[in-house]
Amino acid sequence: MPSVARTSLPQPDPAPHVALIEDDPVMGQSVADWLAVEGYRTSWFRTGGEAVRALSRVAPDAVICDIRLPDMSGEEVHRALALPCGQAPVLFVTGHGDIAQAVRLMQAGAADYMTKPFDIEALLRRLEALLASRWQRSDGSLLGEAPAILAVERVLRRVAPIDSTVLLTGPSGSGKEVAARLLHGEGPRARLPFVATNCAALPAELLESQIFGHERGAFTGAAARHEGLAEQAGSGTLFLDEVAELPAPLQAKLLRLLQERVFRRLGGERDLPFRARVVAATNADLDARVAEGRFREDLFFRLAVIRVALPALRERREDVMPLARRFLGEFADGFARPLRGFTTLAEDALMAHDFPGNVRELRNRVERAAALAEGELVTAADLFPERASPGRADAPVPTLADARDAAERRAIAAALAATSGDVTRAAEWLQVSRSTLFEKLRRLGLRGEGG
Template identity: 40%
Template sequence: MESTKKILVVEDDPGLQKQMKWSFDDFEVFVAGDRKEALKIIAKEHPSVATVDLGLPPDPEGSTEGLATVEDILAAAPNTKVIVVSGNDERSNAVQAVASGAYDFYQKPIDSELLNQIVTRAHHVFELEEENRRLTMEHIDVSMEGMIANSPQMQTVCQRVEKVAPSDATVLLLGDSGTGKEVCARALHGKNPSISGRFVAINCAAIPENLLESELFGYEKGAFTGATKTTPGKIEYAEGGTLFLDEMGELPMSLQAKLLRFLQERVVERIGGREEIAVNVRVICATHQDLEDKIEKKEFREDLYYRINEIPINIPPLKDRDGDVLLLARSFFDQINLEQGKKLKGFTKDALTALDAHKWPGNVRELKNRIKRAVIMADGKHITAVDLELTPAEDSNEVNSFDLREVRVAVERQVITKALNHTNGKVSPAAELLGVSRPTLYDLIQKLGINV
């Protein structure tokens, strides 16, 4: 952001406009005579402080327009310090404005020196709050190995992983196929300082039912035909580390009781064995199925569900992650372009639009496969929508809220994130796309908590 100290004076009296303009030597002063002009200046310049006269046209004798102006300024720039400048008859309204979010009020007649002190103090508070927000953002670490995400939805997931990782709680990862459940499981393993063992993953749907028990629990020599030696199972193999049970919903009913006992007692008994073996292991489960529905159908044990569901983490589908598609696409492109020994330059504009519009039923896995196929098959220097085998779809623009402020914030975040992804995180070109100044975009990025 620019270092110039800016103040907006909202006053319809030309004489007071001049007096107040010369009262603030240390500030770049912008003057507005009505609400519309004031909001234009707020959007373009984003001053740290604004003084607002309550008697504005078309209600110069009242306070309704002034109060409305205060509310609109705070809605557009909630961090701006608004100082209400009022007459004796407007004191109660000035107090009401402060109660609604204004920083302070000053009672006429104007004393330039005193008003300057109030404004300077307000600007100092603004700077302190901005610095605090900047430092807070710097110390928020939502990065995880293998996790490429910047959307608010995935930041929430990452923050939940950060909180849960140091514990020994059993975690259930829920989400569609291809959303990155194993990546989250590996992050839970890697961010637990007390874990020294290995990460062991087993896909319950990929192993035949008659082999799954021996794969999990192991077997003693001679337990069955072909058991020529004693073999520990994957649970034992994960001693001191993490056991990741993927596609938990496919676990056969015959094994669910045995797994439940292990989760409760933390001991295993090999097939053909008589000895209980204690195992210290962190358990993480994952599924794309509705386990509660399977419980109703008697296909999944309710007691096992509550044992593995100590802490659930829902991973949203790619189509619901604002801005992550282009972020992932660029990352996969860089990786695959290097691996395949290609020298492609990037994506065309129509390719970026097509990537953004596609619904991604196969989630991150589908995205990576399409990027790999496009990199290998591309004829030109850039990947096009045709290379991706995608065509842009019409945006639905569906709104699920009637709260205008909530909708405005959501739309602003989505549009700004898209613009930043289109410009590969470069703020100046993104500001040009959005039709705002660079300082304004920096402020919006900070206000909305967008990580660049």
């Protein structure tokens, strides 16, 4: 096996950089050699102080650290590396006598720990899982990383250059407006206006004026001409959210807009040309509403030329932590807060939650947590204050069954992310049978592709 210089810092390279902090020369050399064989760039340090000094200049992608070092404890190393190493996961290696300290470290934000003696293959699998969600070659995806949402994004990018009307369906908070903006931004209209309205947010008379505009004197209070969204959109995109809530008279006017590509301001006497692309969205079952006579069938067919369904967040749990980290980074910057990430219990709580409010709920919870968190790490209590017990630093504390499920969910999600949802390859990586992985996917509410 190759020999690894224990203090060399790597040059820029596409492979992940792992910092190994281990004072035992035999174990340190063995782990460093295995990491090199597996393709990692490795820096080996024999003392905590040596590691802290070096890693303040070059942050690694992950850290493997002995919990007992000649100059520092694991907790001291963790605190010292917190700022320079950012969100790099830290995996601690400990003897059975130090498990209590390892648990405290995980509550403080460490990623995981293993007890000695350990199997090197198990260590490598653990490291791969920790890096899987962080170290991927991005394909530029905007909506998420799960196979289900990547399939949606591929469809949106394919239809972005054409002018066909698109109907986005999916539960409330699943990201339909974000998908509409992706459609607009990836097409030839990207530099033109994107205007949006929620058809359920206004009474019918105000909604008609908002979409089609009105002439001066069209109704009481109409003191001046008003250009509606259909006019403001120009040759850009008109996005109609919750389109199922349109009252019958407005359904007829929208049908004319789509069929004849003209509209008339409220109180107006002449038709105006309509040049924008229409993207509509709903969380309702439009097929059922058509069958019940509550939505015009001819309008439905005009809107649903291309129909794209967005999955609920519970159907793509692989996206929970990547989205949560993305949102936390946005809010940490926006609020000028020194937030580095989530505690392990916070990640467990996020992965165990069903998110009935979908991505919108996740974003709102992270925003509130970013605003109110007292430390540099967001806790479960910050994310779910309604479940917190008074006096507990990181409530709610999961049961052992919940903790096991959350750990399995994280590992499986990481394997699926790294294999683009291929269940067969993910099962090989996790060293379980394909049938066992399918059963766990079903029980944990995860999804993959057959492969």
